[in-house]
Amino acid sequence: MAKAEVNKGNLVVIGGSSGSLQVIIYILGRLPNDYPIPVLLIIHRAYSIDSMLLDLLVLKSNIKVCEVEEKEKIVPSCVYLAPADYHVLIEKDETFTLDYSEKLNFSRPSIDVSFISAAEAYGKNLTGILLSGANEDGAEGLKEIKEQGGHTIIQHPDEAVVNYMPLQASYKSEIDEVLDSEGIARYLISLIPA
Amino acid sequence: MSLQDVELQLLLNDMIDRYGYDFTGYSEASLKRRIENFMIKDHIPDISMLRSLIFKNPDYFRWLVEEITVNVTEMLRDPLFYKTIREEVLPALATYPFIRIWHAGCSTGEEVYSMAILLKEAGILHKSRLYATDINPQVIEKAKSGIFPASQMRKYSENYIQSGGNNDFSSYYSSNYNLAKFDKSLSEKMIFATHNLVADSSFNEFQLIICRNTLIYFDKKLQSRVLELFDHSLDMLGFLGLGTKESLRFSGIESKFKQIVPGQKIWRKQK
Numbered sequence: 001m002a003k004a005e006v007n008k009g010n011l012v013v014i015g016g017s018s019g020s021l022q023v024i025i026y027i028l029g030r031l032p033n034d035y036p037i038p039v040l041l042i043i044h045r046a047y048s049i050d051s052m053l054l055d056l057l058v059l060k061s062n063i064k065v066c067e068v069e070e071k072e073k074i075v076p077s078c079v080y081l082a083p084a085d086y087h088v089l090i091e092k093d094e095t096f097t098l099d100y101s102e103k104l105n106f107s108r109p110s111i112d113v114s115f116i117s118a119a120e121a122y123g124k125n126l127t128g129i130l131l132s133g134a135n136e137d138g139a140e141g142l143k144e145i146k147e148q149g150g151h152t153i154i155q156h157p158d159e160a161v162v163n164y165m166p167l168q169a170s171y172k173s174e175i176d177e178v179l180d181s182e183g184i185a186r187y188l189i190s191l192i193p194a
Numbered sequence: 195m196s197l198q199d200v201e202l203q204l205l206l207n208d209m210i211d212r213y214g215y216d217f218t219g220y221s222e223a224s225l226k227r228r229i230e231n232f233m234i235k236d237h238i239p240d241i242s243m244l245r246s247l248i249f250k251n252p253d254y255f256r257w258l259v260e261e262i263t264v265n266v267t268e269m270l271r272d273p274l275f276y277k278t279i280r281e282e283v284l285p286a287l288a289t290y291p292f293i294r295i296w297h298a299g300c301s302t303g304e305e306v307y308s309m310a311i312l313l314k315e316a317g318i319l320h321k322s323r324l325y326a327t328d329i330n331p332q333v334i335e336k337a338k339s340g341i342f343p344a345s346q347m348r349k350y351s352e353n354y355i356q357s358g359g360n361n362d363f364s365s366y367y368s369s370n371y372n373l374a375k376f377d378k379s380l381s382e383k384m385i386f387a388t389h390n391l392v393a394d395s396s397f398n399e400f401q402l403i404i405c406r407n408t409l410i411y412f413d414k415k416l417q418s419r420v421l422e423l424f425d426h427s428l429d430m431l432g433f434l435g436l437g438t439k440e441s442l443r444f445s446g447i448e449s450k451f452k453q454i455v456p457g458q459k460i461w462r463k464q465k
Contacts, residue, residue, distance in 0.1 A: 070410050070439050071221075071417075083439055086410075089223035092199075097221040098439050100407040101228070101264040117223050120196070 009094070010037045010125045011074065012188065013118050015111030015141070017044040017133025019161025021053075023181045024131070028061035028079065030185035035063050037191055038074050040090075040118070042082045042111045044135065054081055070098040082109040089117040105137035115141020124149035127191070129184060131155045133165030143173035153187065156180045197226055201241040205229070208245050213255055215329075216392050217262075219416030228262040235261075260330050264411065268346065269304040271406070272438055273356030276308060278458045280358050283433050284316040287401055293322040296400045296427065298391060299408030300326040303337025303384075309404065310380040311366055315359070319383060325398065327389035334386045340376040344369050391420050396427040403428060406459075407437040414444065421445045425463070434461045 016024060024041060045053055057065045057079070065079040074080070074094045082088045087099040087109050104110035115128050115138060128145040130138040132155055142152045152175050157163035159180040169175060179187060202222070209215045217225060229244075238244045248255040270276050287293050293313075297306045306326045313319035328334050351363040367374040389397070391408070403424050409417050424434055425447045434442075434451065436459040442448040451461035 071414055086439060089221070089227065091221065091223045097223050098410045099224045099227075099264070100266055100410065100437070101224075102266055113227070117227065121223070 009122070010127075010191065011090075011118060011122045012037055012039045012127045012129065012191070013042070013115055013145075014039060014129045014131065015042045015115065015133075015138040016131035017107075017111075017135050017137065017162070017165055019132030019134075020155075021056075022161075023155060023184070025057070025060045026181045027185045027188065028057065028063065028065070031061075031063055031188060032192075033062040034077060035188075035192065036076045037188075038076055039063075039079045039188075040068070040074075040082070040088065040114065041079065042088065042109050042114045044107050044109075044111075044133065044137070045084060057081060068096050068098065070096060072096050082114065085109075087113040089113065090121045092121050094121070105135055107135065107137050111138035112141040116144045119145040119148040119150055122148075122150065126150035127153065127188075129153045129155075130166055130169050132160035132162050134162045135165055136168040138165060139169040139172040142169045142175065146173050146176070151176050153177045153179055153184060155184065197230055197241065202226060202229070205241060205245055205248075208249060209255070212249055213252070214393065215259060215390070219392060219413050219419075220411055221413055224264075224411055225262065228264075229258075232258060232261045256331070260332050263330060264407075265301045265330070265333050267301040267304045267407075268353070269342070269350040270308045270353035270357050271305065273353045275406075275435065275438075275458060275460070276312060276353075276357035278455050278460055279309075279435070280312055280316070282454050283402065283435075283460065284312060284318065286431075286433075287322075288316060288318050290401060291321065293318060293402070294398060294400045295322060295324045295402045295404065296398070297324065297326040298389070298403060298405040298424070300328050300334075300337055300386075301330075302333050302342075303340070303386075304342060305404060305406065306337065306384060307340060307376050307380055310383065311354075311359070312357075313383075314380065315361065319380075322383050324384045325400075326384055326386050329388065329390045329392075331388050334388055338381075338384075338386050340378075340381050341373050342367075342376070344372045344374045347374050391423065392416065396423055398427065399429050400427055400432060401429050402433045402435070404435045405437075406435065407440070409440045410437065418445045421447050425450065428463050430463060430465075432463045434463070435459060436461075 063079050067083050068080045089097040146152050154166035154169050154175050206217050313322050354363040367376045450465050452464050454460050
């Protein structure tokens with residue numbers, strides 16, 4: 001089981017689009033304030049509600065939530081939110097690089113960009129989770145995470161407000177687990193080293 | 195397509211040896227992604243093929259540089275940044291007899307034309323000179339033309355209004371089919387040149403330097419070096435404007451500068 005592989009240097013990446021916010025809020029609310037594994041959130045959003053989203057997550061989370069700063073070191077017990085209008089890439093030395101290049105899947109931040117670069121940097125120490133959404137962003141990323149030995153999860157299409165995104169991912173690669181919000185929260189908690 | 199670190203190093207070394215372009219100070223994840231995408235797009239199967247192509251063909255090398263550097267920009271990007279320029283920076287610059295502004299990493303020039311519009315509206319364009327530089331000769335040519343896609347004008351017009359503009363934005367360009375050509379009076383004071391922030395030195399003294407979303411592609415060491423170059427190139431009490439997610443934190447020049455408005459990435463040189 002994945003738990004045995006968990007050690008220092010793990011990362012969880014979560015991507016979501018429309019209908020994903022309530023799931024993210026639920027999951028963050030379930031994690032203890034000393035949750036040791038860093039979590040990167042890539043959420044599609046309109047530029048105008050930028051600061052509101054961060055404020056909302058800070059309010060609903062037990063763990064420290066902050067927006068990704070460029071060249072910042074990834075540390076435990078921290079939830080990082082991809083900033084509006086930038087792609088987030090992950091370096092092998094466990095720092096973030098921001099990137100203002102072309103949109104991918106009509107999106108910046110793009111889930112694929114972060115998932116693919118995290119897969120390369122973290123390999124089997126990565127868990128990728130894709131939630132509700134009406135876009136195919138993230139499908140290619142989950143495939144890459146799987147190929148690099150990481151663990152992949154999609155939100156159960158029956159539960160997802162918009163099931164297009166998790167379904168697209170399931171067509172593109174074999175997904176390790178299909179879970180509802182409660183299952184995702186439980187899985188993340190199970191990653192805490194004993 | 196996944197480049198090994200050692201392959202990337204070989205390629206970067208070739209680029210230094212053969213053409214004097216040093217990309218070793220660039221953020222690796224971003225650079226690697228661009229090179230991999232380039233290879234997929236041009237059907238290059240492996241790194242030796244790419245190395246051989248750029249070694250033999252300078253034009254191909256230039257194309258590679260154009261493709262791996264990011265040239266995404268827009269007019270009046272982040273309107274509140276430009277509102278601060280209007281309200282806080284231009285009144286200070288207006289007191290100078292002659293104003294020199296440097297747009298470093300200007301890409302296709304949208305932000306240079308934005309600045310010219312602001313200067314014109316402040317009544318100081320006639321005594322300003324806008325130096326616009328980029329590592330890519332191709333984007334400089336586009337910037338010189340002042341021609342941008344007409345499809346963008348609606349967005350730019352919204353940005354313009356949010357930046358505090360009171361005129362009709364469409365009075366600054368003439369549309370022709372799907373292109374918008376900006377007024378000659380805006381570009382009269384612009385000087386375009388290629389300049390490589392990695393290798394080239396300062397070339398003048400400025401009252402304002404704008405460099406937005408270029409430093410994010412550099413590693414910390416190169417960022418510090420470029421910020422020092424900006425410091426050397428700025429007059430006392432000169433202004434420096436960076437991208438939304440860029441800052442002077444952790445650089446050697448931080449103590450010499452003061453952020454002029456909280457939340458806006460504009461600093462003024464204090465000593």
